[in-house]
Amino acid sequence: xxxxxxxxxxxxxxxxxxxxxxxxxxxxxxxxxxxxxxxxxxxxxxxxxxxxxxxxxxxxxxxxxxxxxxxxxxxxxxxxxxxxxxxxxxxxxxxxxxxxxxxxxxxxxxxxxxxxxxxxxxxxxxxxxxxxxxxxxxxxxxxxxxxxxxxxxxxxxxxxxxxxxxxxxxxxxxxxxxxxxxxxxxxxxxxxxxxxxxxxxxxxxxxxxxxxxxxxxxxxxxxxxxxxxxxxxxxxxxxxxxxxxxxxxxxxxxxxxxxxxxxxxxxxxxxxxxxxxxxxxxxxxxxxxxxxxxxxxxxxxxxxxxxxxxxxxxxxxxxxxxxxxxxxxxxxxxxxxxxxxxxxxxxxxxxxxxxxxxx
Amino acid sequence: xxxxxxxxxxxxxxxxxxxxxxxxxxxxxxxxxxxxxxxxxxxxxxxxxxxxxxxxxxxxxxxxxxxxxxxxxxxxxxxxxxxxxxxxxxxxxxxxxxxxxxxxxxxxxxxxxxxxxxxxxx
Numbered sequence: 001x002x003x004x005x006x007x008x009x010x011x012x013x014x015x016x017x018x019x020x021x022x023x024x025x026x027x028x029x030x031x032x033x034x035x036x037x038x039x040x041x042x043x044x045x046x047x048x049x050x051x052x053x054x055x056x057x058x059x060x061x062x063x064x065x066x067x068x069x070x071x072x073x074x075x076x077x078x079x080x081x082x083x084x085x086x087x088x089x090x091x092x093x094x095x096x097x098x099x100x101x102x103x104x105x106x107x108x109x110x111x112x113x114x115x116x117x118x119x120x121x122x123x124x125x126x127x128x129x130x131x132x133x134x135x136x137x138x139x140x141x142x143x144x145x146x147x148x149x150x151x152x153x154x155x156x157x158x159x160x161x162x163x164x165x166x167x168x169x170x171x172x173x174x175x176x177x178x179x180x181x182x183x184x185x186x187x188x189x190x191x192x193x194x195x196x197x198x199x200x201x202x203x204x205x206x207x208x209x210x211x212x213x214x215x216x217x218x219x220x221x222x223x224x225x226x227x228x229x230x231x232x233x234x235x236x237x238x239x240x241x242x243x244x245x246x247x248x249x250x251x252x253x254x255x256x257x258x259x260x261x262x263x264x265x266x267x268x269x270x271x272x273x274x275x276x277x278x279x280x281x282x283x284x285x286x287x288x289x290x291x292x293x294x295x296x297x298x299x300x301x302x303x304x305x306x307x308x309x310x311x312x313x314x315x316x317x318x319x320x321x322x323x324x325x326x327x328x329x330x331x332x333x334x335x336x337x338x339x340x341x342x343x344x345x346x347x348x349x350x351x352x353x354x355x356x357x358x359x
Numbered sequence: 360x361x362x363x364x365x366x367x368x369x370x371x372x373x374x375x376x377x378x379x380x381x382x383x384x385x386x387x388x389x390x391x392x393x394x395x396x397x398x399x400x401x402x403x404x405x406x407x408x409x410x411x412x413x414x415x416x417x418x419x420x421x422x423x424x425x426x427x428x429x430x431x432x433x434x435x436x437x438x439x440x441x442x443x444x445x446x447x448x449x450x451x452x453x454x455x456x457x458x459x460x461x462x463x464x465x466x467x468x469x470x471x472x473x474x475x476x477x478x479x480x481x
Contacts, residue, residue: 230427258456262408263443265455269422269430274456 007083007343008326009350011286012187012243012315013076014090015119016066022118026110032103045204046211048321057319065319066090069122076318077125080326083343084352086127087115088157088187088243090320095133096160097194104133109143112153120152127350129157129185137169141176148180151358154350155241156182159189160196165222165240166229178235183284183349185241186222188215219245220253223283227257230270232282239349241284244317248291251305254279280308284349286315287341288324296332303337312341313349366478375399375474382414385478390465392476393418393448395435400448401467401476406439407453407460416440421454 017023024030057065057075066072077085089111098104108131115128130147132140140158147153156177163169165186177184192204192211205211219242226232226240254276261268261275271278293299303309314330317323330338347353368385375381380393382404389404391414404413418437425431436445436454445454446462453460466477 234427262453262455262460266422266445269425270427272424 006081006339007347008080008314009343009346009352010076010082010085010316010318010326011241011313011346012088012288013072013085013318014066014320015069015072015087015115016064017091017114018063018067020091023107023110023114026113026117028106028109029103032100032106046206046208048208048212050321052321054319054321054323064091069119069126072318073123073125076316077123080316082125082326084125084127084346086129086154086350087119088129088185089115089131092131093159093187093189094193095131096135096158096162096189097196098133099195101133101136102139105136105139105143108133108140112143112147116147116150116153126152128153129155130182131157132173134158134161134170134173137172141172144173144176144180144182148176148182151355154182154352154355155185157185157187159187160191161186161222162196164225166225166227166231168229170231171234174231174235174238177238179237181237181351183239183241185243186219187243188219188245191215191218215244216246216249220249223253223279224257224275226283227275227278228268228271230268232278233270233272236282239282239284241286241313241349243286243315244288245285246289246291247285247287247306247312248293248302250279250285250311251302254306280306280311284311284313284345286313287329288315288317289322290324290329299332300334300337303333309333309337309340310345310348313346314342365480367475369470369473369475372469372472372474380414380418383476385465385476388478389414390476391437392467392474393437395448399467399469399474400435401465402437402446402448402451403463403465406441406444407462408439408442408444411439411441413437413439413446413462418448421445 020033027033053065059068059071061068076082092107092111095104095107111131119126130144130153132143134140144156161170205214257275316326330341366386368383370383375392375394377394380391382389382391390401391404393400402413406413416438420432421434421436423431423433435448437448438445444460446452447454451462451464468475
C-alpha cells in the first residue's frame with residue numbers, strides 16, 4: 001500500500017497552551033488560575049531529566065511544542081500524512097491532581113472551549129476530546145452533555161480518577177457517555193501527582209525510570225475494576241480507551257481475570273460471560289509507547305494472544321519525548337492489521353461516518 | 360435409553376440418603392450420584408480443570424445471572440473442592456465457562472429398590 005492510500009487516525013496528539021493566558025478568556029473565574037498555577041500542583045517530584053518533549057518539535061516562533069496549531073499541522077499532520085488527529089490537551093495532564101475541584105472543572109471547560117475555538121478552524125483533520133474532571137462526576141457529566149453532540153468532539157478524556165474506575169462514584173460520567181455514545185478515554189497523567197494516588201499504593205517512585213514504568217500498574221487494576229463492577233453491563237453504549245498504558249501486559253490480565261472468574265463467578269453474577277470477552281468488546285488501547293521486544297515479530301504473537309487486533313488504536317503521542325513515529329511504529333504487523341490499527345478500528349469506535357456527515 | 364448394550368452400575372437405593380451423595384464405578388470411570396430432595400443426578404467425579412474429586416465438594420445453590428449489584432440465589436450446582444469451579448447439576452456445564460469446562464452427566468434412575476446409573480451405548 002502506498003503512502004497516499006494509507007489512512008491514519010492518530011488517537012493521541014497533545015496540543016499545548018502557549019501560556020496559561022490562552023485559556024483566561026474562557027474561564028469563569030480567570031483570577032483563580034493565577035493564584036493556582038497548574039505546574040505547581042502537578043509535579044511528580046521525579047521529572048524526566050531530559051525534558052518532556054521531542055527536541056525537534058519547538059515551534060519556530062517559540063513557545064512549548066504543540067502550542068502553535070499551524071506548526072503542529074506542518075510538523076506532524078502534513079509530514080506524516082495523518083488523516084485525523086485527536087487532540088488530547090497536554091497542558092492539563094495534571095488536572096486530576098488539583099486539590100481545587102471547582103478550579104479543575106473550570107479549567108477543563110475552558111480548555112474545551114479553547115480547543116473548539118482556536119484549533120478546529122485551523123485544520124479539519126483535528127478532532128477533539130471533552131476534557132472533564134473526574135473528581136466531580138456531576139460537573140463532568142454536565143460538561144459531557146454540553147459538548148457531547150459536537151461532531152468533532154469524539155471522546156471524553158480524564159487524567160485519572162480519584163478512585164478505581166469501576167467505583168459507582170464514577171457512574172454519572174458513564175451514564176453521560178452511554179447516553180451520547182461516547183467512549184471514555186483515560187489518559188496517563190498525574191497518576192501520582194497533586195492529590196492523586198494513582199500508582200502509589202505500594203509507595204512513591206524515587207526516580208523517573210521507575211515512575212514512568214509504573215504508569216501501567218494502576219491501569220491493570222482500573223481495567224479489572226471497570227469490568228468486575230459491571231460498568232459495561234450497565235452502560236453498554238460506552239467504551240473505555242486506555243491511552244499510553246502499554247498493552248504487552250494484556251494477555252496476563254485476560255488469562256488471570258478469566259481464571260479468577262471461573263473460580264468465583266458467583267461474586268460477580270452480573271457478568272454473564274468471561275471477563276476477557278467484555279474487555280475485547282468494550283476496551284481499546286492506544287499503541288504508544290508500543291513495547292519493543294528483542295524480536296519485533298513477538299509483537300505479532302502478542303496480538304495473537306490478545307486475540308483481537310480490533311482493540312488497538314494507533315497513537316503517536318506527539319510532541320512528547322517518547323512519541324512513536326507514525327511511519328515506523330507498526331512495521332512488525334501484517335498489512336491487514338496495520339490498516340485496522342492505523343485507522344479502521346478508530347473509524348468504527350468514533351463513528352466517524354456518522355459524525356463527519358454532520359460536520 | 361437404557362438397553363442391553365449400555366454399561367450400567369446399580370446399588371441399593373437405601374445407600375443414598377436424602378440430600379446425600381455416593382460414588383460408584385461405571386467401568387473405569389468414577390461417577391458421583393446426588394440425591395436432591397429425592398431427585399437423582401449422576402456426574403463424572405473428576406473436575407475437568409485439574410482432576411479434583413467432585414464428591415468432596417459442596418452441593419448447593421449459586422448466584423444466578425442478575426443486574427449489577429444484585430444477588431439472586433438459586434440454581435443447582437456442585438462446586439469443585441479445589442478451585443471452586445461450579446457445575447450445573449442438570450447440564451454438567453461450568454457456569455463460568457460452559458464452552459470449555461463440562462462434567463459428563465449420566466442417566467440415573469430408580470428401578471425398584473435400586474439406583475441404576477447408565478453409561479453411553481458402546
